[in-house]
Amino acid sequence: MSALPPESGTGADQQAIPQTRAHLRQLTLQCAAAFTVLSLAWPYFVLRNETLPWPATALAIGAIALLLASLTRQPWWWRLIHMLFAPLAWAIAALSIAPGWFLLAFILLLLVYRGALTDQIPLYLSSKDTAAALAELMSECPGKRFLDLGAGIGSVLRPLARALPEAQFTGIENAPATWLAGYLCTAGLPNCSWHWGDIWRTSLTEYDLVYAFLSPAPMPALWEKVKLEMPSGSLFISNNFPVPGVEASSVVEIDDARQTRLYCYRR
Template structure:
């Protein structure tokens, strides 16, 4: 009500529904900026209320909302809990990483939160001598990834929470998640990964820890890969140590 009265004083006439919706969206975006929320929240705030007004004016049937909710749930699944959205690794990133890694045969690679399997499939094609696994919990991306990778024998996609997986059997762990889980992920990796194994995070560093190496991808979004080597004191026996050539 106070917001409507303020707009009335500015405009000199009662604000329309669309005026209120747009003003509310702009105010929410500005506040999210002032409170240092992630930048993508500003776009959500700008779109949310106008989208509701538009949907009400279109008088869409109720089943359409239920179908939309179900589709979003199948795609994003537990993102509300993990705060990890669906990020897809682009082709340039996978090629850059494959070129940077040493030419060591029989490596085992795990993609945490593999989504539609874009990273797994591309790296499996580039390195047919490696075993590339992916773990994803959201049903829709996982089903799509299984179907797209069904002809690649060295690619395996499982529907599983990667927090429940043992990382000790892998030489390389790849993650394109969000800032939220990075501290906990490094703690898990430090406990479980074999000495010398690599944790490579796309775009999101581990807070409070300097990466052992930083790889610039050189794509349009300026992607950086933060590379962390598992400490020598891990409980796992040493099998392979990835060294750069």
């Protein structure tokens, strides 16, 4: 690993606040459903000297959560999560699994999917055909410095660094397990620097091509960062997630399993 690239705080704070608010909103919604059902059911069953029927209570919480999520116009996947959360929590609790296993599963998931929790950016990998298309797009850049923001396990950097030995490649990754896998996969490539870091604290000023395969959530804030930091004539490329409200300079369509589209923005 070489020295860390320059840091930048641009976009980090703007990004963190809406993400936290979005998570809090969903948590509040689920708590509101649980509170509503329990505050009606608990006194009813206590007064009758009966125990709370947990399966029915969990189903009722799921139904109320679905209602609240629909009334507040949450996306369909959030409605599904809200509907299933309490019934599934009850069903899993009924299995009487030792709590340590849940902690272990949570830690393992966090090691790989940290980005999903903090930035709504999960791990999925660019295809070989995408790496080949990026190699061609490099020829349209004024220089040969390439940055992969959220570099996963190096599935883009490794083939590119091998194919273009005259260019310089940098990867930034912040999930521990994927960082380690990428570090091992790119070790020994002299033109590839692999860094532990946060995309929001990475300066883009030194790169001719910045590649991002993230999710729709960070694109507006990332575009602000790109506009502020990327030098004139450089190229920003987003795999599959266009910048909302901004017309791409060109779109490259790739005939791979995902039918990848590369949205290219010339600075």
